[in-house]
Amino acid sequence: MANDQKSGSKIQWGTIIAGAAILTGAMLFFPGVMDSVANLLSGLFTPAAAAPMSAATKAVIGKVAGASLLGGGVAYVMSGKNDSSSGHHHHHEEKEGFQDRLAIDRANNMMVMRAAYAGNPQAQQMLMNQQGR
């Protein structure tokens, strides 16, 4: 049974709540560069590829690393493009960072709304708290 294979993991997978699969987006890979999507994922998501990350992310990654990630030990990765490019691009990156923050805030709010609608109790509580302010 598939569950038995993960019995030593920290996360024991359960049943998905109805309607709880929310579309995040579509992604495309390029044939010739990667021979399969699975290979790309397993190649990129390795602990060795992980760059410095925030404390909040580290906490989650810590859980994920020891947890039951399916499909070839997929874990987590930062893009790795920023780590050695500090210095003269600093101001430009800060400006982009601000715009990114606004955009990701909007995406995050959208995620909470859709998750709440799909029956996610944490998202519903977050929305109620916002409305109560």
Next chain:
Amino acid sequence: MAQTAIPPDDVARVVMLTFGNMERGGMYWAYLAIKPSRYEEFKKISATKQYNIQNFVTDAFGEVIVSGEGGLPPRDITKQVAKLFGIPYNQMFSDADPMPIIAKAIEKLGEKKSSS
């Protein structure tokens, strides 16, 4: 113009955020990469309240990108998933049907391949 057919499952995935209950209690979230050919099937099966996400990979729906405990992923994780897979922030969590987007992108890819 001769075009090379590119199987969508070879080059694309639909990224979905799922959440559910863990067997020991509490919730988990998981970002999943779903094969385009299995997208509709996964949507249906996840709506039955019966599907166990632990079977996701063995059922060949796709891959688990990243997962964790709790009802929702941390903001940083969502940001990194978007960056890694080139999903524009303003297109995340929309109601848009991903299949035409993938079909269009593959069509462009095929045109590039045949012209090079």
